[in-house]
Amino acid sequence: MHHMSKEMQACIDQCLSCYKTCLGTAMTHCLEAGGKHTEPAHFRLMMACAEICRTSAHFMLLDSPHHKHTCRECAEICEECAKDCERVGDMDDCVKACRACAESCRRMAA
Template identity: 75%
Template sequence: MSDVSDKMQKCIDECLECYQSCLGTAMTHCLETGGKHVEPAHFRLMMACAEMCRTAAHFMLLNSPHHRHVCRECAEICAECAKDCERLGGMNDCVRACNLCAESCRAMAA
């Protein structure tokens, strides 16, 4: 990826990792655990986080100047998702991926 800076590539990687983690955790851990893990607000947040991460990575890969706005929103959703997954427990990988993505996206949005 010749036109992508190291900082941007790191953010793309972390967004895709978070996308995979949120979607995978929601579809396996949350659905299988049930209860609070499948309550609409939590489940929607995880789906929104996964999609926002995928979208942020896509905008950076397009080298769109709009990636800054998308990354800003992605950071906000990831931080919210990390907090909610931490509150419910048992989703440490998702919490870690969301926090790393949020930090990376904040840097890209600056």
């Protein structure tokens, strides 16, 4: 079996953690809070972020050489999501997860 690098394993963990955090926060905190939290652009961005994180993790688990592309896109979307969650406010867990994932994905995309 192919042995995955520690760096890739860490990135998979960051992606899955961000996926769970974004999806979980959107479905509970945001839906319940309403207002700015459920603005279509913000909510769509959170869903897009969760999905690209899941996809990037999946591509790395598949050991696909295309993971560099998904990771590059993931870093970009996570960064955007972190900024938007900061703007909306009261979403520190999401901001933290997105920033960590973006950082990790940038390294994998390099």
